[in-house]
Amino acid sequence: MPEGHTVHRTAREFNARLAGRNITVDSPQGRFLAEANLIDGHTLVRARAIGKQLFLEFDNALTCRIHLGIYGKWRFENHAGDVARDGQVRARFYSEDFLADLRGPTVCEVIDRRAVKQVEARLGPDPINPDPKAKAQAIFIARVQASKTPIGQLLMNQDVVSGIGNVYRAELLFRAGISPHRPGNSLTVDELTALWLDAVELMRVGVRTGFMITRDELFTRRPAKADRNFVYKREGLPCRVCGTNISIEIMATRKLYWCVGCQT
């Protein structure tokens, strides 16, 4: 389930269970074997996330960069021995009592510090870990206002903001009452400030709960999937606020859900 909040949770898991240890790195599927050998047996210094990208930093100055893409998945086990071998495991990271299996990622590669810097330089600010906070918000606002592209597309562009995917894009725009078709340069500083701060809040709820809950009254509960959101995957159903049927269309090759009544 790879929007940014999931990746931050994964980084947290790696830091809690594998950081500071010598870990074995393997590739049961074989495709990652040559690169796995570069870090196999080394100590994981720390894991960190920027948007949808996970960086596993090792004590030999190499970093494993992982991007799940649309299919990628992690499976964690509390023991290393006798684990299920089902599916195509691209990469396996384990110590004596914890194991992480990676399947179907878009990217899984071992790179040096220079290459890490290049990736970082390309990425937009991450609402979950804005560092420093005020500057991240300003960069986001500046990048949106510099473009005529519809805001519905800009929110999915990882150069503009890191970690937002199709669910958060739809829900953030609904909560802000902003039409996804409005060009970036038509949005005011106030509108974009509110959008950014809402992204910070929603994605932190996502990190805390593990779910993309976007209805305030459900933040502290564990709602069923069908109840979590305002517009995502609710096409044809009445809007929870105004009753207008939720619309669906394709924007930048992805399904966009929105309410014509609430989002102007």
Next chain:
DNA sequence: TACTCATGAGCAA
């Protein structure tokens, strides 16, 4: 069993 769809993104034309 076969088919469709998915919370991404790079690349060619």
Next chain:
DNA sequence: TGCTCCTGAGTAG
């Protein structure tokens, strides 16, 4: 804009 990478869940028959 369309193709491709790649895996698994859900659904139709």
